[in-house]
Amino acid sequence: MIVCLDSGNSRLKWGVHDGHAWLEQGAAEHDDATALAALVGRWPRPRHLLLANVAGTAAAARIRERLGAWAPLLQEIRSGECCAGVTNHYRQPERLGVDRWCALLGARARTKTPCLVVMAGTATTIDSLDGDGNFLGGLILPGSDLMRRALANDTADLPLACGDWSATPRCTEDAIASGVLEAQLGAIERAFARLAASAAICLLSGGNAGVLRPHLGIPCIETPNLPLDGLLRIAQERGSAP
Missing domain, CATH: 3.30.420.40 (ATPase, nucleotide binding domain)
Structure with a gap:
């Protein structure tokens, strides 16, 4: 076990x-x-x-x-240079967050096509993996809740908004909620466009994945707990699977 x-x-x-x-x-x-x-x-x-x-x-x-x-x-577990079909091209491979490393390993176990690996939690990480398993690099930005709290904490008049997304927001709460969501979606879709592969897919994990997925205009699969899948691949690489 x-x-x-x-x-x-x-x-x-x-x-x-x-x-x-x-x-x-x-x-x-x-x-x-x-x-x-x-x-x-x-x-x-x-x-x-x-x-x-x-x-x-x-x-x-x-x-x-x-x-x-x-x-x-x-x-x-620590991040490394190569494991389970993924090669880490970070300038200092050991400095890559181990959650991101494990999510990449989990993604590679699920698909051999080029993919964008998105972890939408406290922070949002957006990592690019090509069809040969090369981790090309990625982005880190504040997650949705952090963005909303930053506006509430660091401005005089903006609330901790619980609004709804709208293409044309007409109240402050909706404007904040929509702006935060659009920022997340825009970063993901721009990174996906740079993969420039017709068969590419976005694997979306983390606590906010369900909020983002319906609004993304790219091929996307919600994949809960990708880092756990990556940890399992490490265990299997070490010969622990039956």
Whole structure:
């Protein structure tokens, strides 16, 4: 059995895999002290336990503590130069966020066509992967909620808007909501156009994926928990699959 943990900026996601299929996937806030303990209680001791963490050293320490008897098994993953058919062309490959690295590996496991890998969470990351598995580079921008909070916190008169998207917004709340959404969509669609491949597809993951997908004018598939798929590929590369 393989257990994969994805510690993001806002939440901890997990998946339990038997070598053939995901048996369980779930998520909890970082301050939920019971989720990992319950996971350990539900399942037998795994053969491999992998962690991708971008939430800092304190979060990693909490995860290790809450794993209890499983803690000695924990392998904290780092970004590398090549794995599972993906070649990392970052100037310093080890500086690529491990969540982005795992999402790229997960994307490559799903398709061998050129693809745009979008993680829409606290931040939005937009990464380009060609048909040969080369990671060409990518973008990072504030996620939708961060954009809205920045306007509310750093301007005198703009609210923390809960408006709706409109092509022609006619109130401030809708103008903010529409502007934030259009900024996200525009960055994704511009990056997709640069792939310049007729068979290209966008793989969209993260908590805000469902908000973005209906508005995108490009071939797009919503793929929950891509980093977990990438962690699984790392485990399989290491020979842990049956």
